[in-house]
Each structure stands twice: as structure tokens, then as C-alpha cells.
Amino acid sequence: MSFSNLLMKRSIGGGLRVTQFTVLLMFNASTRNGHTLRGKPPGVARTLEQRLRDENVSDPELKARINIGFPQLKASRSAQLKARLDHLRAQRVSKELEQLARSNNLLIDLDKVQDSYVQTTGQHDLRLLADHYGIFEHLFCSAYFVPRVPLSIHYELDANTISPVHNGNVIKPAEAAKVPMISFDGQMDPITGKTSQGDSYWTLLATNPDAHYTNHAAECLHWFIANIPNGKISDGEVLADYLPPFPPRGLGYQRMVFVLYKQWSRLDMTEYKLDAKDYSNLEKRTFRTLDFYRHHQDNLTPAGLAFYQTNWDESLTQFYHHVLQIKEPVFEYYFPSPYLADQKFFPLKQPFNLYMDKHRDAKQVNKEYLQRKLAKTHPFHGAQAPLRFPNAHPLRDVPSWLKTELRKRQLGTGRVQDY
Template identity: 65%
Template sequence: MAFTNLLVKNNLYNINGISNPLLICVRLGHVMRGKRPGIARSLEQRLQEENVKDPEMCARVNIGFPQLKSSRSEQLKQRLAHLKAQRSNEHIEKLARSNKLVIDLDKVQRDYRLTTGQFDLRVIADHYGIFDDLFGLAYFVPRTELNIQYQFDDDTFSIVYNGNVIKPAEAANAPEVSFNGTIDPITGKKSIEDCYWTLIATNPDAHFTDSSAEYVHWFISNIPNGDVKQGEVLIDYLPPFPPKGLGFQRFVFVLYKQNRKLDFSKYKLAASEQNNLEKRTFKTLDFYRAQQDHITPAGLAFFQTDWDESITKFYHNVLNMKEPIFEYDFPKPYVADQKFFPLKQAFNLYLDRYRDIKQINKEFLERKLAKTHPFEGPEKPLRFPNAHPIKNVPSWLRTEMRKSRLGRGRINDYK
């Protein structure tokens, strides 16, 4: 049977006089067995079939406050009234036509937060895996705007922008937290009765012994009407301490609305236990399950942080422990069994694969130091390296000498 560069499909083929119903595809001279791409299932489809999940068991639950929407007709009336007011304003129209209209960006930001800003925050938190690591299959839409900023010095503030990077040195002191604690998250109107809140800051990526646990960095309960300074501080603020080598960690603030004043004394740490990391072990999901009848998550803010030089002193002076440093343990490269006659491979490079890399580096260093004068330094490089012929040496050695003259290859590691 003659094969071409086009795709040829035969439903039956004969081997030793026996017909076999096996599909053979030939494309560009390569034989492919089975169904062709596009008809065969992809790896992702096969994994989905093998890892089937029950949609009822994996359904996410909203544990936050519901959104009270006005009727569709009421929304249309408000939009029409706004459009009429804008079109009837001749002053705004003149400024717009002359390109002199100035838009108040602060007002735009306030309107954005009141409309779709909190929904976008929920999407961002999902992207960073905040809900999965803190609440499992539960989530919530933040209804209360949480403003958090760290004062680095007299004129510099580091504001939490939900995912931005703040260094541990900038977050060394407790931040300034503000939110409107007199507004009901459901109705959006001012509450007649006193409102109590709980603010918890945790790090889901910092625990050294239990990957499913967190370290609680701040715990303030019974905050009256949004006045954080008047709340009960159960656990003092502990700055983030990401170890060297682990990359970024998430520092999460969750604001809970209490239905009344509550007793959280069992979570309080004594003064001598404030710097004990084991005592600060915390699980947000367990805490919410124990208090879900009395608290509802209403606010969210988080940032990312990674190691800096201030962390070394923090481990030694505050946590009284040796600073952990993590390094990735790279697996040894695979080296095939050595052949007696390696074909089409450089002789010296092939042999170097089966030698100790430290010994190879030592030889290169000794070779370089042998040509280096103790007072005048190394020999001056040739002005025209390729103009000097190399004779009476093997081809592999000639290649190495040319690379050395041109400053290429492994010799660059010892310049």
C-alpha cells in the first residue's frame, strides 16, 4: 500500500492474511494508532471522567449577607431620572463640548464600591484562593468596605489594595483600620441599635507544621459601631514573617458582623503567649462553624508579602528561634548508561557527564589560576582569537581551545 503525505485512513488492514479492525493513520510518514486528534478524547476530558465530582457535594454556599435589590421598574426610574438631570444641565454640557469637564474620581470610586466593587472583590479573592483556604466550599460577598493602611514613616503609607505586595518592614506595626460600622450590611441604611464587629487577621500560608492551619496575627472582638480602638484585643498584632525561599504569602483580614455582644475570652492569649506560634495556630473554618449562629462575614481585605532583611532580626529577637531558610531540592539529572563508542557526541563533554561536577570545576579553576600572575593578573586575551591557527591537536580539544579564547562555555563561571 502506498503512503502519501496526506492523511490516509484504512478501517481494515491485513497482517499475515488476518484482517484486523484497527485504524491506522499515516501523516507525513508517521504512523498514528487509534483515533485522530479532534476525535480522540483529550487528557483533560479523561481526567474529568475519572475524577467525577458530585455537584451537590461540591456546590458552594454563600455565608454572607444577602443583597436586597429594588424592583426592575424602580431601577429604570432611577436611571431615567439621572439621565434627565444630566441632560438638562446646560453647564455640564458646555464643559463637555469644550473638553473642560472635570470628573470627580473620588465620587466615581465611591459609586463603584457601592455598585459592583464588592462583587469584583469576591472574584479577586477567588482568584487568590482566599475562600478555598479559609472557608472551604463557602464564600461571601463583602458588603462592608474595609479600609486598611500601614504607616511606614511620617509621610509614607502602605495601603492594602487586595493582592498588592507589602513588605514585612512596612507592616511591622499594627495598621489603621476603618469601616462604617453603623451601616446595616443588608439594608445599607444606618442602624438604630449599636453594632458590634470582630476583626481577624490570619496567614493561611505561614504554618510550619500543619499545612491546613493558619497563624492568627490579630484578633479584635466586640468593636462598637466601627471604632476599632474601642474593641477588645484578644490577640495582639503580630507582623508577617515569611521565611526566605518560600515566595509570597497571603495576609488576610476578615471582618465579621455580630448579632450582639459576644464572649470570646477562650481565644484570648496571655501576655507571655503572644509570641508563641503554637498558641497562635488557628483555623478560620472551625472558628466560623463554632460561631456561625452569632457572626456573619461582612468585610474582606488582603495583601501579599515576601521575605526581606528585617525578618532575620524578627525571628531572633521576637520569636526567639532560628530563622528558617528553605531551598528547593532539585533532583539529580538523569544520565543514561555509559556507552563504549558514543556516536555523534563530543568526546570530552560525554565523559564529563560521568564525572563529579566538583572535580570538573576544580580543574577549570586550577587551569585558570595557572595562567594568572599573582601581581599582574591574568594573561591579556588575544586581540583576534580566530586568527591564530591551532594545529596538531584532536578536534574536541581544538573546539575547547577556541571556546576558551572566545570566552564561551563553562570558562565563564570563573571570570
């Protein structure tokens, strides 16, 4: 049947539905002069295929990501290569380094390595990690920025122990209970990387995009310091005191994000001032980074970034009761009961005992496993000593399912360990 006859039959009878996919199939396998032609014929089929492909393509200009950070001025590739080669030549002709290497006394200063990494590719890696953890997506929507000012943040646990914030590492709430120690070069020009002249002002924000209970599109403001002169955090204007993270039990990890903005001048941000009496008021700490940036995008630019992850620990029980003065929320996952098909007389390729346990009362099964464990536990001497060589005891003349069960008992593995 030709394509014209097929369309005519559809228009007259109305009982046959012709789609673009059907038309493509007919054009891809057509018959001419007794020969079957395969492939993409020119003309109408190519037009339909192009139309199908265009329907699934979105406008790249609408979904293109915007860089809202500072650009970076750096030397040309030839100048960088020349400096690298000069450094290698200097290292190769150094007799002192050769003697230290031959005597196995050559030590590498890890602090210098870390500083070199931060100044070269460290901030670009931080931007990729922030993308991986969804930091830019949940704070700035389709915008992003490359951190140009390294931000050093660490929590002091005691006189000799600190917990640094490093590219999404895990810090417990007990470790983050105190105000963190923050340092950055407030005199550095984010574009050139050199020391700038005159005073510079900065804004530091600490938010948690996962901590708002009533509005999932909002964030919880944990810290707000504006008008920081020349990088001196202690001289900044504290608009919201530091609130430690409080991830509830059962919700997994939350992200604590620090964003450093460079101000073009001193700004009046008294509208964000949080009273001391509202320190623990979580509704008053509702915040949206995107709205804040849109309102002040002409006066400040993001320049630094740091973040870590945190999850529940036992210290938060007292924090909820005494600081937030609310009941501690506890979230539990509800797992629906697994689907059980009708019981078969011969369950093929399934352990017989485990198959029967699926169709028994779970409480009765748990009771039997607990009794089996207590039967080998002395009230004063504890559990029975395991076999020294459990695999050296052969099991003969028993079914395969029972042999597996007895071998687990000898090795002390299996479900009995859950009780």
C-alpha cells in the same frame, strides 16, 4: 462470535475476560445480515453506558457550596436602567461638561470612580479573587460569602507614605511591622447598604493559613479584636495583640487574611484571650477559622474581607531572634541530579561542548568558566570593555557548536554571566 457464545465461552473455559468496555465495543460494531452496523444500538449498550457515566458523577447536594454571608437587597433591573439612562441624559445636556471636554480640561475624579466601583462590583470581584487564591477553601472549607462591608486597611510607613491592602497585593514584612490602620462603616446595614439605627458590634480577625509550622490544617492568629462598637477599632476588645507576618526564607508567598464579622449582640469571647506573656508563643496562637465560625455562627456573620501576600525579607532575621526568640528557619529546595543516559559517540542534534560538559565534573566546569571570566578582568580597572559592534565580527571555518560559543563570548551572554 455472538455475544451469547462469548459469554458461554467465558463461563465454561474461564480463560477470556469480558468487561463492560468490551461489551460496548461489540455493540458499537456489530454485524447483521452481512452489514456492519456502527453507532449506539438501543437496549443493553445504552444501559451499560449510562451506568459507566453514573459511576463518575458525585452527588451535587453533597458538594454544593454554601453562602454564609449576608444577602443583598437592590433595586429592580428596570429601576437601575432608568437611573443609568437619567444620569447619561443629564451628562449629555450639561454645557459645562461640553466646554471642558472641548478645551481638554475635563478631569475625572479617581476617588469617585473608586468609590463607585467599591459600591457596585468591587466586592463581587473581591470574592472571585479570594476564590482564586483559595481563601474560602482554606478558611471555611465549602462555604463562602460575598463581602458587603468595604474594609479599608493600610500600613503607614512614614508621614507621607502608606502601603494599602488591595486584593492580594504584595506587602513586605518590613512594611507590615506596625499595626495597620483599619476603617469601615460600622453603622451600615450589610443587607440594605443604608445606615442602621442603634449600636452595632463587630469582630475583626487576622489569620495566616500558611504560617503554622506543626499543623498544616491550622492557622496562625495574628490579630483578634472583638466587640468593636460602631466601627471604632480603638474601642474594641483586643483579645490578641497584632503580630506581624513572618514568612520564612525559601517558602515563597504567604497569605494574610482579614475577616470582619458582624455580631448580633455583644459577645463574651474571653476564652480566646491571649496573655501578654504569650505574645510570641506561636503554639498559643493556633487558630482555625472554621471551628470559630461553627461555634459562633448563630451570633455573628462574616461581612468584610481583605487579604494580601507577603514573603521573606531581611528584616525578619532580627524579628525571629529578638521577638519570637527562635532560630530563623531557612528552607532550601533539593533538586536531584538530572538523569544522564549512556554517553554516545555521535550525539546527534546536540551542541558538542554542552553535551561533553554534562558528563564532566561540575566543579571543574565551574572552575573553567570562572577562570575565563577572571582572565578578562583587570584587578584595578575592572572587566574588559565589551565590543562596540559584536555582531560585526564574522566567524568563519569553525564548527557550528564552536561558532555559537564564540558568538556568546562576543555578546557577553551564556553561562559565564553566572559567575
